[in-house]
Amino acid sequence: MIQKYVYGNPFSTDAVTVQMEAAEGAPQFGQLCTDEGFCFTYEMGKEDIVYGLGEANRGINKRGFRYVSDCADDPNHTEDKNSLYAAHNFIIVAGKETFGMFFDYPSVITFDIGYTNLDKLKVSCAHADMNLYVITGETPYDIVKQFRKIIGRSFIPPKFAFGFGQSRWGYVTKDDFRTVAQKYHESRIPLDMIYMDIDYMQDYKDFTLNEENFQEFPAFVQEMKDQHIRLIPIIDAGVKVEEGYDIYEEGVANNYFCKRADGTDFVAAVWPGDTHFPDVLNKDARKWFGDHYSFLIDQGIEGFWNDMNEPAIFYSTEGMTEIKEMLKKFSEEGEKGVPMFHLMGKIMSMSNSHEDYKRFYHNVDGKMVCHEDVHNLFGYNMTRAAGEAFERLVPDKRILMFSRSSYVGMHRYGGIWTGDNKSWWSHLLLNLKMMPSLNMCGFLYTGADLGGFGADTTEDLVLRWLALGVFTPLMRNHAARGTREQECYQFDHIEDFRSVVETRYRLIPYLYSEFMKAALNNDLYFKPLSFVYPEDEIAVRVEDQLMLGDEIMIAPVYTQNAKGRYVYLPEEMMFVKFGRDGEITEKVLEKGLHYVEVALHEVPMFIRKGKCVPVVASAECVDDLDSTAPELIGYAGSEYTMYEDDGVHKDYENPKNYRVLRK
């Protein structure tokens, strides 16, 4: 059961798509106080587990830390970071009492989940203006499904988006892209997408193409498609301030940019230099910005990623003026004028500052709303701009879309990637831990930058991470300018990469089926073990294995120099390893604790007792996969219901999409 409580004058976020009457009285759990801001407290049982928060730091069980929803462009996801790129304010307390809460609040909100006191949960924010949804149910899983039902169906990408993609901030010319396609082809490693990072644009201007490097773009898009490669360009939030640039001029003329209190357009420096932010909370501006995606769609593009949409601000004009004054004083008077630590602190906090969020406004139905009060909705609405536009521009066709920043509700318009992670083994594990939490909040099409975005990676880290990425709907290798090159063909043992990526393709019929079932039934693609084995005391605390769909459990290797790993089986399962050239080994392991060996070129998974999974031959791309007669691996006598459609259009409800396979 879901009860909605309304406090003050909540901003309408459109996160929830179902109209609900507000309940009287107070939630039946914990204490709630709206005297000074909003504060909810709850005494947790010692054994209670807290789930949720979507793209947040740390564990599947969120206890023991303080999380702050405050979308931030921070690429250093160390353990102590309270805020990442998203605001997914849904939690479930499971234990002595079991309930879910969705705090529909568009600005900074803090979840102290046993940080200050081990057993105390405290959720607080500055203003008591909020829609609060309290969900009760038999189990956390049941609560998730109820929640998912009221926030609307998750984004469904085209089927090619289940292929493998290569990306790097640093591909500049057509030949750079051709080289990637060619090297993958020569290496006989499947590939479906190459991502275009910011350098494809002219001076980082949205909806432009570099004039020198991308003449005759439609022909180039087609050239790549002829090699079964889709190009997926990036779109950034900030629109460059430049006379003569159509988007800039239209935005200024129509008041479609975020404004200062004095009515002038707010200026934020980002990649292009000075930019204005499209006011995506303004319906008209959102439509206008979204329609511009047609510039690339009309040239044959079928997918996008939206970036820098927290929105990221390197510095504002106002912030820079303050810094310059301080620097002047320092250069004249030295540390006596401005202490060095103070100066450095000011410079370091110049980016993504709440001081700047206070400086600009959105026009929401004619009312000026300070950005700071709705900060967490920007990435959501930028992606919504695109998603709503796609419905108008190409209503029958699925367009790939994922975003960096997000809020609950954005899951209807796109997926997300988990942002600018690092080439750290700990981030491989963080990738795994984030997945079920994201699913709970509706984000099904998701994955991390495999191999790590920042810092220099190693061959074994990329291999192990890809072996997790085999199972994430978004499977993309991406890295930052200046770091070690990490395309699969850059390393010594290309054959190892081939066997890992081929495993992805062999499993796509299964992974796509499970994704579609999850999306169409408001269900989870990834689940914590506890959702399936709630009575198993060891399983409920496992943080390094996941259930995927109804058939399998995954347990990737995430430590360097390991020849395998420990894995806990809550029931008998079939341990499957995918090896070279289509080789598959199977071994039934009994319930309990095991050490399993996994070589660098292998992909391990576990099939649940009595289940089976379809496997096909690998191919160069998703379109070439032949799923007419999949091999079934797993337990004899089992059956599997496979979902298939054309992967392009939206005939989701057709019963013919389902096919029962028997082993």
Add this chain to the structure above:
Amino acid sequence: MIQKYVYGNPFSTDAVTVQMEAAEGAPQFGQLCTDEGFCFTYEMGKEDIVYGLGEANRGINKRGFRYVSDCADDPNHTEDKNSLYAAHNFIIVAGKETFGMFFDYPSVITFDIGYTNLDKLKVSCAHADMNLYVITGETPYDIVKQFRKIIGRSFIPPKFAFGFGQSRWGYVTKDDFRTVAQKYHESRIPLDMIYMDIDYMQDYKDFTLNEENFQEFPAFVQEMKDQHIRLIPIIDAGVKVEEGYDIYEEGVANNYFCKRADGTDFVAAVWPGDTHFPDVLNKDARKWFGDHYSFLIDQGIEGFWNDMNEPAIFYSTEGMTEIKEMLKKFSEEGEKGVPMFHLMGKIMSMSNSHEDYKRFYHNVDGKMVCHEDVHNLFGYNMTRAAGEAFERLVPDKRILMFSRSSYVGMHRYGGIWTGDNKSWWSHLLLNLKMMPSLNMCGFLYTGADLGGFGADTTEDLVLRWLALGVFTPLMRNHAARGTREQECYQFDHIEDFRSVVETRYRLIPYLYSEFMKAALNNDLYFKPLSFVYPEDEIAVRVEDQLMLGDEIMIAPVYTQNAKGRYVYLPEEMMFVKFGRDGEITEKVLEKGLHYVEVALHEVPMFIRKGKCVPVVASAECVDDLDSTAPELIGYAGSEYTMYEDDGVHKDYENPKNYRVLRK
């Protein structure tokens, strides 16, 4: 067997204390090239393990990363950091061939251990001036013992240093220290030491006391001793530039400070503002600086920690002049004059810069040696200054000493702590992984800042980390100014902290015995499992358990919200948990993989088959422990040889120090 190879004109580091003839020819392993700088390459077997490098990042098995010996004051020990505070250039390759190598080279040297290519080891540095020691032996363990023999006996602290210590950068007044002592006393948690961070000094001047807060210091030292608390002050490397300050004036007058090429004293800004560095590579200056420790010894102090001795440089006068010029240009011309990223990069790299290392010189036996060429020897020689002075000042008495920066050789004069870590669960595990590597390089008295130095900790992290710290010779809780207070009494469940810290005291007779045996026999206190169970394929790759002495294995819990952990037993062992009020539970577990439950207040350990361990009643301090008749826990019929001495003097070789106990 050890062979010494001499290349070029090596700088005499005094790391090795044994005179050895240089061998002819080339080492029998790998390829060595001295054409452009120095380069050693070796093709590793796929299964080879590489040990060593002392205080370095990442795993016990060092494969898969690039380590750079370049002592650096960098508090962000993320996985991608190549350099920490120390230079411990000893590695052991174990596998298809087994050998050790000590690269006795005092400046930057790079160990690419399967980073660029999975199976290639490459050790390289800029100058082919080096003493290279190549050690062959039956096993890695045997090689370590040979190496330890040639570098001299490890530092032995007084016995009180095996007690628990509390520290925080932020204790300022006598009352701050009294509060800590009192709160521990009231909480009935044992405590032997309180550390004095930089605020006890007057204006951060070495060998001074804050005039306002530490009047009548000897009486205060005694007051604390009467409560069985030793005060352990910090000493920093830089000597404040201040007319009238005796250390400064003596140093200037006698040319005891590091100098610029033009003969003026080099100025580096550190905590006191402008400082000069004592030229600890100059014998006379080293003696002079060391003698000043008497200032505090004469007032009753019995231990020190040496800090900022990489040496840390916030900025030099020259570096600041460059920055100011750039800032001036920026404040006048903006990004057109100086691009923002360039400016920020310059500011961020102003500290601990090789540009500065090039700017100053040491006087070594009359010869001017550029600091950059001997950078990694500074911390070593600062601590050597103290250690050599203690031998002169109080020859019969042991003085506690540990340092942040170090080089092999320094292990004879002091221990180390592992520097400014963070309140991260991953740093608990890093702490464990560093221990055996440090032992291999001679550093036995060592430990990490328990609970984490930087970032805000949590109650459970401090408890779990203390449960590892129970076993590290240096057991200190330390935290940075501005972070959450983390003394044991700051949390909700003080009784949990009591049971963990009391466990330390109950085990001190055992831990001290094993430490002394390791020190006196050039042996290891902590060993990787592979050193004891080389034939066990799982054991040799275990990176989260350690052997301690000859009797026990430790396996702390290092993940949040876990109720226990997986542990691998290479043979049958007795699983022991220390609980509240002296409670001990014992359970024999068979060889293999187990999940063991460990509550937050418990300390787990494993006794090897056929062994036993002495346990005593806890006490308020080390001096109060009664070890006349220890209880023996473990296997019936076993015996244990306990080492005991007065813990103060140096009568190490007395056979009466050994006592055989039988269970």
